[in-house]
Amino acid sequence: QKSIRNNGGGVYNHIFYFNGMSDSDTRCKAGKLHDALVKEFGCVEAFYHEFEEKAMSVFGSGYAWLTVDQNGKLKIITTANQDTPIVQNLCPVLTIDVWEHAYYLKHYNERIAYIYNWFQVVDWECANMHYLECLKCRN
Template sequence: MNKHYKFINVPLPYDYDAMEPYIDEKTMHLHHDKHLQTYIDNLNHTLSQYPQFQDWTLEQLLSNIPSLPEEIQTSVKNNGGGVFSHQLYFENLANPAPPQPVGMLGEAIQMEFGNYSTFEDQFKAAALSVFGSGYAWLVLNAAGQLKIITTQNQDTPLALGMCPILNLDVWEHAYYLKHYNMRADYIDDWFHVVNWENANERYMRCFGMES
């Protein structure tokens, strides 16, 4: 993944059909090649006239929206958020995947939620609670605690000073071809392809550690 302008849509680290039968091949094509590409194109267009921000990382841009010129704040928040959220979503898929969280993240989930089953129930409830379009996230807050939060549209936890560990895209384009309006079925399938090893690496990086 490139960190600065000009952003590019890097290929998926797996085949489009790699998440079958949980996420279908056509959805992966459209989601990555069309939806994500549009956010990238729009973000690059927005930043093209502002060279003073072209060396900012995506995380810096999204963490400092109020510092940007007012005329590009909404575009950077929406399109930059779309790039960040989609890239994290695609990076955190694997098939086969570990059945449960691993490493330090696994231990932290046990401590915060009691057990993995409780975490799964709470995360699913959060994802179902998103009205319209948005995401469910597992984040590390400023106090070093694991929390489940939701955001609307392409808002990210970066603006809240939180470190994202994993996310679930619950925009309808992420699941409608396979599951129609049955978001709960899509969420259940997603749990089969969570790349917990990658999530554990992100968790450790939140603390400034490498796996």
């Protein structure tokens, strides 16, 4: 189980992370996810703040995730190492890798600068697609 979680989780998490970013102008198209973020967090800025806090709270290696729970509600969680939200019966919408190796060459120990820059390249169209798929699976 441990080697499957570490290796399989590592592959899954990194593919999900890298596929969730874009330099395309379409990244601003969050669709229904935008509405859900406003409903759940009050405004997009409040979501950014809470997500940033969660990402900063990871000690050592891990990820911060935006997920959908069993009731279709958005939830921000963190996972350690290569753990995924799937084992918690949560459906992932987007993630940021907060392992130091993800940002150290550019941002050194400034994780907060990395998180800010990551928000500039999130592919919101892709995240919206994941969100809609999560809702289908929950119904």
